[in-house]
Amino acid sequence: MxxxxxxxxxxxxxxxxxxxxxxxxxxxxxxxxxxxxxxxxxxxxxxxxxxxxxxxxxxxxxxxxxxxxxxxxxxxxxxxxxxxxxxxxxxxxxxxxxxxxxxxxxxxxxxxxxxxxxxxxxxxxxxxxxxxxxxxxxxxxxxxxxPDIAWIDYLARSSRMLEPEYFGINDAFALLAPAGDEVKPPLRWPKERWATLASQLLDAGIIPAVVGGPSAREVGRFIAEVTPGARDLTGKAKLVQLAGLGRKARFVFGEDTGLLHLLVAAGPPALALYPDGEGDPAYRAPRGASPVVIMHAPTLAQVTPEEAMQAMRYAGGFDRAPRAA
Structure with missing residues (x-):
């Protein structure tokens, strides 16, 4: 054409x-x-x-x-x-x-x-x-x-506000994207699970950074309070900044939210959590350049942090460098 x-x-x-x-x-x-x-x-x-x-x-x-x-x-x-x-x-x-x-x-x-x-x-x-x-x-x-939003790299070269260092992150990091309080509790991963996962990531040498809108602040604050070393960025980063962070994250982990789709499109491997009973998640999961592992259970609380860590390793999040130059 x-x-x-x-x-x-x-x-x-x-x-x-x-x-x-x-x-x-x-x-x-x-x-x-x-x-x-x-x-x-x-x-x-x-x-x-x-x-x-x-x-x-x-x-x-x-x-x-x-x-x-x-x-x-x-x-x-x-x-x-x-x-x-x-x-x-x-x-x-x-x-x-x-x-x-x-x-x-x-x-x-x-x-x-x-x-x-x-x-x-x-x-x-x-x-x-x-x-x-x-x-x-x-x-x-x-x-x-x-979708591929690798073009965000060009903006990152001229704006330090898209850099991990702008948010106090100076080492390898992962993005945790919990759903906000607009989602019913049975459809969310318990905040205690998020905190345990954050602790295990720190033990593995990866900084957990919690991202999301204002509705996810409760989870972000809880994780930061009980897991020293975790970063709470909920309500603090704009979408374009989150896209920039996604380009340099080791991997992304989240529930079925719009933000998860944006972060996956930035290129990192991902783990997506889905409750059973809403159809095959493969037909609505986020897509990007890297693997997306789908985990589902009758209630999300049944998924353990240890299983999440294993899935992240399977996706390659522990053995690959960020895609952005």
Missing amino acids: TDAARDTIYILLWGDLVDTVRGLASVDRIKAAHRRARIILLTSPDYEALLKHCPHFTGVETDALAEGPAGRLMVKRIKISKPVAVYDLVGGPIARKIKGGLRFMKTRWIDGRPAEAGGHPIDTAAATLGRAGLGPDRYELGAAPG
Whole structure:
């Protein structure tokens, strides 16, 4: 697929952090097919601070969810830009409104949404794009490349705020990403387990750094209080900083959270915890460049820190250096 130098292409991508990170795998595929095009991301403000650093985008527009006059101006602006193609990675009424505004133009509308069932969203989204001419139209489970945010390295070279030393971490470290208090206790790993794991990591010469939003602060504070040497970064690091830390972490361990998907996309090996009874976790687990070990149990408390340590060793987190230069 070739493009004129000034062709404009829009990518529609918004939603929660999981949807956004998964969508970046499709963005990689689209950019590879349109290397010379001017690619504009239409999204919401939620993750602008992270996405504006992605080199695949010529520009990032954040009024996707605008309503009333602002919403009409958004559609008009897209129409004036005369895009040769729009890649819809989200669907829904807003996408339909934009499509309707372009109905008399020669813009190619390409559905890149993942299938609702029948596979992992990254695999099914890649297959959907394949049917539009961007690669194979079928992928086995795990075959489609996952999102890769290695481009965060370029920002890290000019901002020490993305460096582990900025957070007081000067040696090998792992990122622990517990779920916040918005998740029901039976679906969370007990904080005592987290603290024991942190202690075992320190004994192995790896600094445990607890990350997450404000809702995870209770777990972060508990770990730091009972495990001297652990770092509590909950509520203290922005997403772009966490992506930078993920590039240099030995491995990541967490429950099924949006943040875990971002950290895995940064490249380290990972261990993901899932409770039973919610379907096969292989069809929703995070994807990245390194192995992701999935552990599940009827209740997460049944998983022991010793089992978690063994799984991390199996994933290679104890014997490999960080991916970032």
